[in-house]
Structure formats: C-alpha cells, structure tokens
Amino acid sequence: MADLTKHLLLVEDEGPLREAVAEQLADRGYHVEQAESGEAALARIADFAFDILITDLRLPGIDGSALVQSAVERYPDIIAIVITGFGTVKDAVEVIRRGAWDFVSKPFQIDELLHVLDAALEQRRLKSENAYLRAQLDARYRFEGIVGKSRAMARLFQLLETVAATASTILISGETGTGKEVVARAIHQSSPRSMHRFVALNCSAIPETLLEAELFGHVRGAFTGAVGNRQGRLEQAHKGTLFLDEVGTMSQALQMKLLRVLQEREFERVGDSHTIKVDVRVIAATNSDLGKLVADGQFREDLFYRLNVIPVELPPLRDRKEDIPLLVQHFLEKFNAESDPPRPLAAMLTVSQEAMRRLMSYPWPGNVRQLENAIERATAFTVGRSQIDANDLPPELQHAEQPALSSTVSLPEDGMDLDRFVASIERDLIQRSLERTGGNKGQAAKLLNLKRTTLVEKIKRLERD
Ligand SMILES: Nc1ncnc2c1ncn2[C@@H]1O[C@H](COP(=O)(O)OP(=O)(O)OP(=O)(O)O)[C@@H](O)[C@H]1O
Ligand SMILES: [Mg+2]
Numbered sequence: 001m002a003d004l005t006k007h008l009l010l011v012e013d014e015g016p017l018r019e020a021v022a023e024q025l026a027d028r029g030y031h032v033e034q035a036e037s038g039e040a041a042l043a044r045i046a047d048f049a050f051d052i053l054i055t056d057l058r059l060p061g062i063d064g065s066a067l068v069q070s071a072v073e074r075y076p077d078i079i080a081i082v083i084t085g086f087g088t089v090k091d092a093v094e095v096i097r098r099g100a101w102d103f104v105s106k107p108f109q110i111d112e113l114l115h116v117l118d119a120a121l122e123q124r125r126l127k128s129e130n131a132y133l134r135a136q137l138d139a140r141y142r143f144e145g146i147v148g149k150s151r152a153m154a155r156l157f158q159l160l161e162t163v164a165a166t167a168s169t170i171l172i173s174g175e176t177g178t179g180k181e182v183v184a185r186a187i188h189q190s191s192p193r194s195m196h197r198f199v200a201l202n203c204s205a206i207p208e209t210l211l212e213a214e215l216f217g218h219v220r221g222a223f224t225g226a227v228g229n230r231q232g233r234l235e236q237a238h239k240g241t242l243f244l245d246e247v248g249t250m251s252q253a254l255q256m257k258l259l260r261v262l263q264e265r266e267f268e269r270v271g272d273s274h275t276i277k278v279d280v281r282v283i284a285a286t287n288s289d290l291g292k293l294v295a296d297g298q299f300r301e302d303l304f305y306r307l308n309v310i311p312v313e314l315p316p317l318r319d320r321k322e323d324i325p326l327l328v329q330h331f332l333e334k335f336n337a338e339s340d341p342p343r344p345l346a347a348m349l350t351v352s353q354e355a356m357r358r359l360m361s362y363p364w365p366g367n368v369r370q371l372e373n374a375i376e377r378a379t380a381f382t383v384g385r386s387q388i389d390a391n392d393l394p395p396e397l398q399h400a401e402q403p404a405l406s407s408t409v410s411l412p413e414d415g416m417d418l419d420r421f422v423a424s425i426e427r428d429l430i431q432r433s434l435e436r437t438g439g440n441k442g443q444a445a446k447l448l449n450l451k452r453t454t455l456v457e458k459i460k461r462l463e464r465d
Contacts (some may be wrong), residue, residue, distance in 0.1 A: 005031045006121070007048070011041040011055035011067065012083070021054075024110045038062025045071050052117065053080045057091060057103075065095050072099030079120040083108070126350065144186035146179060147330045150320035156183070156312065163310050164190040169262060171247075171307045172285040174314030177369030180285040181245065183312065188241040193281060196240030201233045204246035212254055213270045222271025234267060237280045247284040247307065248293055255300045262306045282307070317364040317371065324360050327368060331375040339379075349382055354390045358397045427462050430455070 008030045012018035015036070022032045030052070035041035038059045045053070045067075053071050057064035068080045082095045082103040092103045101120045104113050143157045163170060164187050172180045181200070188198040206214055213222070217232030233242060250258065261267050266277050284307045293299035317323065328351055336348045351359070355378075364370055374394050381392040390398070433444035445455040 005029065006051045007031045007033070008052040008054065009033050009035060009041060009044060009048075009050045011035045011038065011053070011059065011064070013037060013056060013059055021110065021113070025113075028114060038064070038067045041067055042070060045074065049075055050078060052120075053078055054113070055080070055082055057082050057084045057095065065091075065098055068095055068100045069098040077124065079117075079124065081113070081116055081120070144189045146182055146186050147326055148320065148323045149326055150315075150323045152315045152320050153323060156314070159310075159312065160187055160190070163187065163312075165192070167193075167281045169281070169307055169309045170283045170312055171290070171310070172283065172312045172314065173290065174285075174287065175316050175365075175367055176287050177367035178314035178316060179368055180287070180314060181243070183314065184241070184243045184283045184285060187283060188243075188281075191241070191281070193240050197237055198241045198243065199233045199237035200243040200245060202245040204249040208251050208254075211250070212257070215254070216257070216267050216269055218270035219272040222269070226271065229269070232269065234261065234278055234280060235276065238278050239280075241281045241283060244282060244284040246286060248286045248288045248290055248299060252300070255303050259300065259303045259306060262303070317367045321360050324371070325356065327371055328356070328359060328375060331372050332379070335376055335379045347386070349379060349386060349388055351388045352390065355388050355393060358390050358393055362397050423462075423465070426458070430458060430462065 006029075008025060010018060010022050010025070010032055012021070012034075013036050018034055018036065022034050026032045033044065033050075035044055038055075038061050041053075041055065042062060050071075053068065055064040055067050059067075064082050068082060071078050071080055080095075080100045082092070082100045084091050084095075084103050084105045092105075095103060102116045104116060143160055146153075146157075148154070148156070160183070170184075170187065172183055174180050184200075185198055188194060201215060203211060213226070213230070213232065215232050215234055217230050217235055218226045219229050220226060244258075257267065261278070262282060265279065266275050268275055290299055290304055290308070294301050294304045332349055332351075359371070359374070366373075374397065375388075377394055378388045378392040382388050429448065430444070433447045434441070437443035437447065441455055441459075442452050445452040448455065450458075
C-alpha cells in the first residue's frame with residue numbers, strides 16, 4: 001500500500017520553539033524529524049526524500065535560503081516553507097525565488113502554518129493527478145489517436161486490434177462527431193495495409209452524377225467534361241483502404257455497382273469496358289440507421305450484409321461521460337502543442353472542477369467534435385490564466401446545471417408566496433430523489449449535491465411542516 005503519511009523535516013535552531021511546533025505537527029498526523037542546523041538538515045536531506053521542508057531562515061552556518069535551494073534542486077517536488085524572523089518582503093521574495101513554496105513570519109500561530117501546508121499539499125495533489133491522467137493517456141486508454149476509458153471504448157479497442165489484422169469489410173455507425181473517421185483511420189494505420197493509401201470518399205458531399213466517376217474513374221469522353229482518363233478512388237486505394245463515408249446516401253444504381261466491387265473486387269471505369277481488378281479493404285460509415293433504411297427499401301439488403309461483416313458502433317458521448325475528463329486532457333494537450341509559442345507541459349492549462357462538472361452534465365449533441373471545439377474555444381478565452389473556468393465554456397454550457405424548471409415558472413400577475421413555492425419544489429425533488437434511490441438517503445443526498453446530514457435535516461423539517 002502507498003505510504004500516505006507525509007514526511008516532514010523541521011529545521012530550527014531555537015530548541016523550545018522547534019519542539020513545540022514539531023509536537024503540534026505530529027499531532028496533525030505528520031511524520032516529523034527535527035534538525036537544529038542547516039548542516040544537519042542538509043545531511044539528512046541527502047539520504048531521505050522528505051515531502052516537506054520547514055526551515056527557519058536565520059540559521060547559524062548554512063542558512064534557510066541556501067538549504068531550500070539545495071533541497072529543491074535535489075527534489076523538485078519537495079514543498080519548502082520558510083519561517084522568517086523579521087518578515088521583510090525582501091527576504092521572502094528571495095527564498096521564494098530560490099524555490100520555496102511560501103513563508104510564515106514569526107511569531108506565528110500553528111494554524112497559519114497548517115493552512116499554508118494544506119494549500120501546498122492540495123496543489124501538489126492536483127499536479128500529480130494531472131500527471132496521472134497524462135500517464136493514463138499514454139498507455140491503456142489510447143489507440144492510434146482515439147482516446148477513451150469507458151467500457152464501450154475498451155471493448156472497441158479490443159475489437160480494433162483484432163480486426164485491423166484482417167481484410168474484412170467494416171461498417172462503422174454512430175451519431176455525428178462520435179469519431180467514425182478517426183476509427184477508420186486507426187484501423188488502416190494498425191493494419192498491414194498502412195504502407196498504402198487511406199482514401200476517403202464522402203458519398204453525401206458529391207452530386208450523384210459525379211459520384212460514380214469519382215469512385216470508379218472515367219475515360220476520355222465518357223461524359224461532358226471528361227477530357228482525359230482519370231483514376232477513381234478505388235484504384236487510388238489499391239492495396240490500401242477505401243473509406244466510404246455516409247454510405248447510406250448512395251443511389252440504388254451505385255449501390256449495385258458497389259456490391260459487385262465487394263463481391264468480385266472488380267469494376268470498370270465510367271465509359272470503359274475494360275475490367276480492373278483491385279485489392280482494397282472497404283470501411284464504410286453511416287450516421288443513419290442502415291438497418292432501418294433496408295427495412296424501408298432505401299438500401300439494398302445484400303449490400304448491407306456485405307458491408308456489415310464487422311459492425312462497429314460508436315456510442316454517443318452522453319452515454320460514456322467517464323471518457324470526458326480524458327478527452328478534455330487529450331484536447332488540452334493537443335491545443336497546448338499547437339499553441340504558438342508552445343507552452344511547456346508543466347504550464348498546461350487545467351480545468352476547474354466546476355467547469356468539469358458542466359462539461360460532464362451537458363448532453364453533447366455534436367459529440368466529441370463539439371467537445372473538442374468547446375475546449376479550443378475555452379483555451380482561447382483563458383489567456384493569461386492557468387485554469388479553464390466555467391465562464392470560459394460556450395454559452396450552451398453556462399446553464400447546464402440549473403434546474404430545467406426555471407424557464408417554465410412564471411410570476412403570477414398578483415404575486416406569489418416565494419418561500420412556499422420554493423419549499424414545494426424542494427419537497428418534490430427530495431421525494432423524487434428518494435424514490436429513485438429506493439429510499440437510500442446517502443445516494444439521494446449525492447443526487448442533490450447535499451451532505452447526508454443536511455438532507456436528513458430537511459426531511460425532518462418537511463415532515464414537521
Ligand atoms: N475517441 C476519440 N478520441 C480522440 N479524438 C476523437 C475521438 N472521437 C472523435 N475525436 C475527434 O473528434 C472529431 C470528430 O471525429 P470524426 O470526424 O471522426 O467524427 P465522425 O463520427 O466522422 O463525424 P461526422 O458523422 O460528423 O462525419 C475529430 O477531430 C476527432 O479527432
Ligand atoms: Mg465523418
């Protein structure tokens with residue numbers, strides 16, 4: 001198990017003061033060692049990695065300032081706090097410049113010191129949490145630029161690893177912005193075809209009449225404007241991967257031709273009778289329900305089965321909220337690297353808990369793409385600050401946490417009894433939270449963002465009223 005006790009070295013030449021402070025810190029759960037000189041402290045620091053160093057500034061021999069400097073050089077993560085005798089700003093600035101976290105001036109109350117310590121430890125916890133998230137990003141929760149740690153994404157990564165090695169046709173479905181194209185590229189990248197091309201064709205972006213020539217190519221004079229012979233995307237993707245985006249929008253005639261390609265791996269250029277053989281892997285994507293289009297007679301059933309050899313479904317972001325913090329981190333890193341001049345990783349923006357709550361409670365109709373845009377915008381709004389705040393998020397997220405009721409309540413002409421109205425809403429929501437959690441007050445309190453004791457008190461009061 002990790003050692004959670006904080007190891008603290010207290011350096012002070014005044015014996016009685018040192019003993020008193022050491023005792024109080026020990027009472028608060030710190031593991032305290034004492035040193036009465038800079039030399040003794042330095043020797044001790046040389047062979048033990050303390051979490052915290054608290055030192056008097058004025059010491060005979062090596063003084064506090066030099067001690068801090070050498071401690072921080074050795075352990076960049078150590079929290080050094082200095083006790084200044086006369087508390088001049090100049091001294092304090094100097095030690096902080098040498099790497100101290102903060103200072104307290106004599107005489108001080110122990111609470112003052114404890115407060116400084118708490119703040120430092122909290123800051124360090126956040127920093128290591130960010131480092132932890134980054135480390136997570138580096139390993140398990142990443143697959144060729146796709147990020148996620150939800151069950152759905154873990155299953156997806158597994159599936160991708162197995163299908164990448166094959167040449168099977170894949171049908172990716174998911175709402176807009178769920179990552180269909182990144183997944184298609186990832187499959188190509190991790191397949192034996194990665195040395196050859198990944199060719200994408202968006203079937204809905206090209207007029208029907210041109211789509212056929214785009215896909216199969218054409219010969220000179222095949223149609224008005226066909227001045228030369230031209231390779232289609234299928235030929236360009238030879239030995240590689242062809243990504244057919246929005247495949248559900250293809251016309252029936254083209255669907256039949258595509259079926260032939262999938263079955264026979266052959267086709268003709270428009271206006272030509274010469275048959276061309278190709279070796280391509282096809283990955284198709286759709287954001288409509290192809291099964292339903294088949295049922296409605298708009299999409300060929302045989303083609304659907306040919307495409308749907310391996311179905312990959314990307315769930316909407318609102319169904320995998322646990323991916324949000326990791327994605328946020330991923331995009332922060334991305335924009336950080338793209339910023340000009342680039343910021344060092346250590347100076348990377350963080351996200352306040354309030355902003356993270358908003359990000360996690362918003363339903364994201366535009367899925368990951370919309371989240372990416374929101375983070376990019378917030379990054380731009382956070383100039384000169386180190387943390388993205390709730391206010392930096394796009395307007396549609398500003399009221400995410402307000403109850404939906406607010407817009408439906410209107411003030412009656414002749415006024416109302418505010419307290420009674422609010423009490424009735426409170427009663428209603430408490431009742432619902434208890435119903436939803438089967439009467440579990442702890443869970444109900446969580447749903448309402450209340451302390452359990454507060455909820456219990458409220459219930460008692462409501463029962464009295
Ligand atoms: N899991 C993910 N990890 C990292 N980035 C992602 C992830 N999913 C999506 N993205 C990013 O979100 C953006 C949208 O992804 P993509 O273009 O693949 O979506 P799509 O499903 O093809 O959307 P559309 O249906 O609108 O074409 C891209 O910038 C992509 O890099
Ligand atoms: Mg797409």
